[in-house]
Amino acid sequence: MLFYMKKVRGLGLKKNFSGRLYIVEGCDGSGKSTQVYLLKKWLESQGYFVFFTEWNSSDLLKTYTKKAKRKNLLTPTTFSLIHACDFADRYEKLIQPHLRAGHIVLCDRYVYTAYARDIARGCDPEWLHNLYNFAVRPTTAFYFKAPLDISLGRILTGRSVIKYHEAGMDLGLSKDPVESFKLFQGIIKEQYDNMAEEEGFIIMDATKSIEQQQTEMRAIIEKTLVGYRSPIDLSRRPQLVCGGD
Amino acid sequence: MTDANLLFYGIGLPYLKLSKKSVRGKLIVIEGADCSGRSTQVTMLKEWLEASGHAVLDTGLRRSGLVGEAIDEAKKGHTLGKNTLSLLYATDLADQLENNIIPALKAGYIVLADRYIFTLMVRDLVRGADREWLKKLFGYALIPDHIFYMSVDTDVLLHRALLKYGHLDYWESGMDVCLSSDMFDSFTKYQSQIKDKFDELAQEYGFDVVDGSKSAEEIHLYMRDSIALLLKSTEKSPLNMAVPKLASATIRTRKTK
Numbered sequence: 001m002l003f004y005m006k007k008v009r010g011l012g013l014k015k016n017f018s019g020r021l022y023i024v025e026g027c028d029g030s031g032k033s034t035q036v037y038l039l040k041k042w043l044e045s046q047g048y049f050v051f052f053t054e055w056n057s058s059d060l061l062k063t064y065t066k067k068a069k070r071k072n073l074l075t076p077t078t079f080s081l082i083h084a085c086d087f088a089d090r091y092e093k094l095i096q097p098h099l100r101a102g103h104i105v106l107c108d109r110y111v112y113t114a115y116a117r118d119i120a121r122g123c124d125p126e127w128l129h130n131l132y133n134f135a136v137r138p139t140t141a142f143y144f145k146a147p148l149d150i151s152l153g154r155i156l157t158g159r160s161v162i163k164y165h166e167a168g169m170d171l172g173l174s175k176d177p178v179e180s181f182k183l184f185q186g187i188i189k190e191q192y193d194n195m196a197e198e199e200g201f202i203i204m205d206a207t208k209s210i211e212q213q214q215t216e217m218r219a220i221i222e223k224t225l226v227g228y229r230s231p232i233d234l235s236r237r238p239q240l241v242c243g244g245d
Numbered sequence: 246m247t248d249a250n251l252l253f254y255g256i257g258l259p260y261l262k263l264s265k266k267s268v269r270g271k272l273i274v275i276e277g278a279d280c281s282g283r284s285t286q287v288t289m290l291k292e293w294l295e296a297s298g299h300a301v302l303d304t305g306l307r308r309s310g311l312v313g314e315a316i317d318e319a320k321k322g323h324t325l326g327k328n329t330l331s332l333l334y335a336t337d338l339a340d341q342l343e344n345n346i347i348p349a350l351k352a353g354y355i356v357l358a359d360r361y362i363f364t365l366m367v368r369d370l371v372r373g374a375d376r377e378w379l380k381k382l383f384g385y386a387l388i389p390d391h392i393f394y395m396s397v398d399t400d401v402l403l404h405r406a407l408l409k410y411g412h413l414d415y416w417e418s419g420m421d422v423c424l425s426s427d428m429f430d431s432f433t434k435y436q437s438q439i440k441d442k443f444d445e446l447a448q449e450y451g452f453d454v455v456d457g458s459k460s461a462e463e464i465h466l467y468m469r470d471s472i473a474l475l476l477k478s479t480e481k482s483p484l485n486m487a488v489p490k491l492a493s494a495t496i497r498t499r500k501t502k
Contacts, residue, residue: 060329064315073311075343076260077385081336082312085329092326122260130381134328 019099023110026144029151055109058089076121102231116191146206255384270350277395280405302349305359309340367442397457
């Protein structure tokens with residue numbers, strides 16, 4: 001029953017949605033954003049309406065999260081909660097309504113990012129699972145697994161500054177941002193590797209060529225689209241594609 | 246009821262490695278609906294405690310610098326999902342807990358919290374939240390040393406709200422719950438549901454239920470006695486709790502020095 005949304009937990013809700021939810025996870029520099037972008041292009045070319053959303057982008061929370069990070073006001077718990085607010089806002093306003101309406105939703109990072117980062121910061125795993133259990137399980141979760149030196153290399157070349165929290169400086173792993181970033185990414189990778197089986201990730205070999213990875217992803221997604229019908233016919237109303245402007 | 250040796254309701258804040266010993270102060274919570282008289286009591290208690298020589302920190306909801314503004318902004322637009330609003334309040338409280346309440350308690354302060362996790366739980370429960378989810382979410386909260394709950398009947402709250410604001414508030418009437426499109430009707434229904442949920446929590450969390458229809462002075466004296474007892478039972482207070490004139494006496498000795 002891989003094709004269907006698994007049950008929604010939390011707040012006493014148990015529901016199946018007619019839409020499809022595909023998410024990508026992985027360390028910074030694993031290439032997941034490139035892949036999810038190509039996926040969107042492909043799905044749209046197939047005539048589907050696709051809704052895309054990324055981590056930490058709620059209009060409501062963005063400014064406050066930024067301010068808090070800049071002032072270095074966050075503890076592991078408030079760091080976790082403020083990101084949960086951001087996710088909840090996007091989930092309730094964007095992700096869930098689109099899924100209920102029967103659309104395809106793509107997420108660049110999902111609850112697993114929070115699991116990996118917040119556990120690394122010292123939050124309790126069970127508390128975190130409870131925190132996010134209002135979120136539906138994805139139809140397919142892709143985990144882009146790359147050896148640490150490869151993802152680090154991609155990020156560290158062409159980047160002069162690594163932000164404080166991005167480097168996990170608040171964990172006190174090292175005084176040097178680059179060193180801290182390396183150690184932090186190592187812990188995050190370990191977290192992803194640990195949850196991969198339990199969460200049913202599709203593990204992508206992020207060292208393969210971009211085209212190869214994309215082909216594999218498309219084949220997997222095609223299977224989950226058997227029997228799926230877009231609730232709207234985009235070919236008849238092309239103006240919807242660029243709606244909003 | 247909770248075990249006297251426990252610091253937190255749930256998982257707590259594991260990375261803080263807080264011990265019961267290091268929390269020298271006392272956390273006293275005053276819960277109750279809007280217009281139940283909480284703030285009046287907090288003001289009176291603070292006055293009395295300080296006069297008796299205790300350092301006091303008073304806290305309330307939505308006062309954190311982190312997301313307080315976000316809550317205000319979002320409520321104005323009424324565009325919030327239920328989980329998002331719950332989590333925003335949970336963030337606000339966690340921030341105050343870690344950055345104000347716990348440091349104050351460690352320094353030996355008496356913290357008077359004008360509302361705590363219970364108000365948040367009650368609001369969410371009325372909005373259909375899962376009780377177990379809430380319990381785990383608020384597992385980071387420190388167990389208070391004493392919880393007063395100001396119990397006031399809905400019709401009394403109604404009159405107080407009208408006297409205080411001149412109108413009924415959208416959120417305090419629970420208009421987002423859609424109990425009725427009529428605000429007056431909605432207020433009555435919503436507040437009585439809130440009261441029911443508070444009553445349920447009162448049992449589970451061992452609230453000291455105070456009859457909020459009594460006069461402010463009467464309630465204050467009752468709270469004083471309970472707090473004096475609490476302070477006496479755990480440590481020998483260096484100062485005489487019964488003497489409210491101590492403040493002026495302190496000033497006099499300072500002058501003579």
